[in-house]
Amino acid sequence: MTQKTYEIEGMTCAMCSQAVEDAIKKLPNVSSVEVNLVNNKAYVEGDIEDSEIIQTVRNAGYDVKEEVLSKHIEFNITGMTCAMCATTIEDTLAKSAGVESATVNLIMNTASINYNPKMIKSTEMIER
Numbered sequence: 001m002t003q004k005t006y007e008i009e010g011m012t013c014a015m016c017s018q019a020v021e022d023a024i025k026k027l028p029n030v031s032s033v034e035v036n037l038v039n040n041k042a043y044v045e046g047d048i049e050d051s052e053i054i055q056t057v058r059n060a061g062y063d064v065k066e067e068v069l070s071k072h073i074e075f076n077i078t079g080m081t082c083a084m085c086a087t088t089i090e091d092t093l094a095k096s097a098g099v100e101s102a103t104v105n106l107i108m109n110t111a112s113i114n115y116n117p118k119m120i121k122s123t124e125m126i127e128r
Contacts, residue, residue: 003045003072003114006053009063011037016062023060027052045072070100073122075111077104092128096120 011017017037024033030046042064044053057064080086086106093102093111098119103112113125 002047003043004050004053005070006042006044006057007065008035008040008042008057009065011035011040011062013037019060020057020062023056024053027056070114071117072112072114073125075113075126077109077111080104080106080109082106093125096125096128099125 008017008020011020014037017035020042021033021035024030024035024042024044027046027048029048030044032043032045034043035041036043042053042057054064077089080089083106086104089111090102090104093099093104093113098116100114100116102114104110105112115122115125
């Protein structure tokens with residue numbers, strides 16, 4: 001499941017942002033959505049294609065920039081045995097161009113990463 005951020009254009013009031021949020025919520029595979037009128041952004045979590053979100057927002061009467069500003073992804077990590085392992089992985093990810101933030105949890109064996117998909121792909125993060 002990924003979290004994506006979209007820049008919405010044309011919203012002028014709370015009813016506008018609610019209309020966009022309601023439209024996106026109706027899509028299959030969307031687990032959560034929050035539309036912020038102040039910063040004109042929609043935060044969408046789920047397994048859904050960007051094109052579906054963009055078309056839905058346009059069908060609701062608003063526009064959305066084509067580019068996804070950021071995504072969130074979580075990976076399961078195997079083989080970590082100590083805090084130094086987790087720190088090394090976290091530091092390596094955080095230094096990668098396009099990674100906005102990275103948190104590694106030793107107990108849960110996971111990495112939680114916010115990144116710019118225009119700069120780095122999820123497969124590139126795995127290889128590091």
